[in-house]
Amino acid sequence: MAEIQLRNISKRWGSFVGVNDFNLSIDDKEFLVLLGPSGCGKTTTMRMIAGLEDATEGDILINGARVNDLEPKNRDVAMVFQSYALYPNMNVYENIRFPLRVRGIDPALHKERVMQAAERVELLDFLDRKPAALSGGQRQRVALARAIVRKPKVFLMDEPLSNLDAKLRVSTRAQIKNLSHDLAATTIYVTHDQIEAMTLADRVVVMKSGVVQQVGSPTEIYDTPANTFVASFIGSPAMNLIDGELMNGKFSAPNVEITGLIGRNGKVTLGFRAEDASVVEQCSEMNAPIYTLELLGDATMVSVRIGGQLVAVKADKTFRSDIGDQVSIHIPADHCHLFDAETGLRIQK
Structure with a gap:
């Protein structure tokens, strides 16, 4: 013992x-x-x-x-x-x-x-x-x-x-x-x-x-x-983190708009995992050109650039497209994480 x-x-x-x-x-x-x-x-x-x-x-x-x-x-x-x-x-x-x-x-x-x-x-x-x-x-x-x-x-x-x-x-x-x-x-x-x-x-x-x-x-x-450091250190790939603003439940950043979120108004960092988002034909949540594609065997990793940051999303292994093609990415609100923009601490829902 x-x-x-x-x-x-x-x-x-x-x-x-x-x-x-x-x-x-x-x-x-x-x-x-x-x-x-x-x-x-x-x-x-x-x-x-x-x-x-x-x-x-x-x-x-x-x-x-x-x-x-x-x-x-x-x-x-x-x-x-x-x-x-x-x-x-x-x-x-x-x-x-x-x-x-x-x-x-x-x-x-x-x-x-x-x-x-x-x-x-x-x-x-x-x-x-x-x-x-x-x-x-x-x-x-x-x-x-x-x-x-x-x-x-x-x-x-x-x-x-x-x-x-x-x-x-x-x-x-x-x-x-x-x-x-x-x-x-x-x-x-x-x-x-x-x-x-x-x-x-x-x-x-x-x-x-x-x-x-x-x-x-x-x-x-x-x-x-618990914070953005843990979020960015754990996971392969790490959690996507995007700086933006939350106002009345809507998160806004360049090429990003997600509604239905719970948190205080102001500057925040939004996080989500690659496997929790999906590539769809059309949506308003995220739209950007493909930066790179990586075939993983069981999935295809699609990366786009948002505000100077790479954002990764897992698509089906059959997904095919070209670098530069515009894609829409669906991000469910209930899979999103919010962090304080200054302290990096998790904002409790």
Whole structure:
């Protein structure tokens, strides 16, 4: 069992603030993803939990006990790094076994524990190989097995898939998800890849410049982003955002007019997802020439320029047209999001 609480955690180096007043409770067995661009503070947060960085302010509790002053080895956490961090002179078996030796686990238990961990990540046929003889995906699986073999309370994973190619990322991501379910351990996972976050997480913490922007399930983050940063960071493609004015329920911008909206009058940013709009023969909501067309296989992505911004809409895979052709785009009012033009915060309906 491992419940983690972060209370008013901050990390500063001189005048630079890496993490600012971070508060969160992480449930036992929860898979939590820290998501954000480079430099947002997500890895620093994880390193403070691990004990690799000291918190400037605040308390870190594991199962109710404050661990700020404990050495990393005494926090019962296992960390998987982006760089694998394997010992090149040891074979796979010894790499996986190493944490057991360091922690003084009874040697009689080593072989059984190593074999169990290797079997979980499908490495039984590679135990005699050195890391140099392994592919990137196999090396990452060794790093996972080395974390598993300890049976820690908490798994910390720092962008473990970043060095893998696209196909390996998909298969290894599925393996991590399955392992998390089988091991029933609390997992904190750091990534800048929103697809990883959406597919792996029970909850996602979106960060920017050391500040938490939103915490919620992948569905909540996707369907009701708290601000324009979250809206523009989550989704592939990201949510379309158009600056304009709302007056008596009607949103107006160049080549855009949408009625039936609920919100206060004034300057706003309107958002909608590509899959929530459609290309139609004629409508008054949005009319513009096609900027580009992309065939995705299951759909055709149609992009137009509105007020200097690209707006993407998913059309049927059979849709055919040419760049420069005028198109009409239907945007249902009940699929629109409104944000404050100055603060970027979501306007509640």
